[in-house]
Amino acid sequence: MAFAHINGIVVHYELLGDPDARNLIVFSNSLGTDFRIWLPVFDELADNVSVLVYDSRGHGLSGGADKPFGMDDLVEDLAGLVEHVGIKKAVFCGLSVGGLIVQGLYAKRPELVRKIVLCDTAPKIGVADTWNARIKAIRDNGMASIADGVMEKWFTPHFHEERDEDLDGYRVMFERQPASGYISTCEAIRDTDFSDILPTISVPTLLVVGDQDGSTPPELVRAASERIPGASLQVIEGCGHIPCVEQPEALAALIQQFIRKT
Numbered sequence: 001m002a003f004a005h006i007n008g009i010v011v012h013y014e015l016l017g018d019p020d021a022r023n024l025i026v027f028s029n030s031l032g033t034d035f036r037i038w039l040p041v042f043d044e045l046a047d048n049v050s051v052l053v054y055d056s057r058g059h060g061l062s063g064g065a066d067k068p069f070g071m072d073d074l075v076e077d078l079a080g081l082v083e084h085v086g087i088k089k090a091v092f093c094g095l096s097v098g099g100l101i102v103q104g105l106y107a108k109r110p111e112l113v114r115k116i117v118l119c120d121t122a123p124k125i126g127v128a129d130t131w132n133a134r135i136k137a138i139r140d141n142g143m144a145s146i147a148d149g150v151m152e153k154w155f156t157p158h159f160h161e162e163r164d165e166d167l168d169g170y171r172v173m174f175e176r177q178p179a180s181g182y183i184s185t186c187e188a189i190r191d192t193d194f195s196d197i198l199p200t201i202s203v204p205t206l207l208v209v210g211d212q213d214g215s216t217p218p219e220l221v222r223a224a225s226e227r228i229p230g231a232s233l234q235v236i237e238g239c240g241h242i243p244c245v246e247q248p249e250a251l252a253a254l255i256q257q258f259i260r261k262t
């Protein structure tokens with residue numbers, strides 16, 4: 001557990017392993033979560049892989065929830081953290097809004113990026129009306145008021161039935177995110193369209209999606225994969241929007257295979 005001042009906020013992060021390892025993966029979390037969603041994947045990765053995880057602005061123990069922010073801030077935070085830690089080049093893996101942040105990082109700082117894993121994400125996620133309705137619901141009634149709907153998109157019915165303790169735990173994680181940080185992140189997603197960035201990506205890229213993802217469904221992720229030269233797509237069966245929690249072994253195996261290729 002570590003903290004750094006980056007772009008005027010405190011960023012909570014953890015570096016697991018050697019920052020100079022060739023197989024260094026930087027993970028960027030999704031909306032309404034913190035970096036703990038990646039720990040089940042880290043547990044499944046080989047010993048020669050090191051990992052940097054962090055809480056994005058307005059989430060977890062990172063600061064910045066008190067002032068509005070946008071996608072540029074989220075991208076600058078990631079670049080600033082990577083520099084702070086002394087990483088020259090890494091594999092970047094982003095989940096959902098984390099995937100948008102990674103796309104934005106590639107556009108601004110391609111020299112930092114060795115390979116990309118885009119997990120349950122797209123260049124544009126959702127439409128303005130839906131984001132505005134979600135923001136209004138939280139302003140009117142708080143985070144807990146939308147938690148049921150969010151959990152339905154995050155996890156499959158099987159997860160809801162068989163892993164009720166985990167479901168309750170991740171619901172608590174969601175409900176504890178600062179509403180203002182969550183709202184700014186919704187606005188950042190609403191206002192972002194990175195469609196033009198995808199064809200410019202020239203590093204090896206893997207896209208992964210859960211077959212039952214209710215937030216960024218397989219067809220959306222497939223369309224994104226078709227815009228990135230040479231990218232490959234893998235669909236994880238029996239999985240919703242958060243494969244790092246629901247199917248960490250499957251996700252880690254795909255990542256491991258991908259980073260092994262030159």
Ligand SMILES: O=C(O)CCC(=O)CC(=O)O
Pocket residue numbers: 029030031032095096097098125150153154189215216241
């Ligand atoms: O998960 C994200 O980062 C954004 C996509 C989304 O809306 C997922 C959710 O329903 O919370």
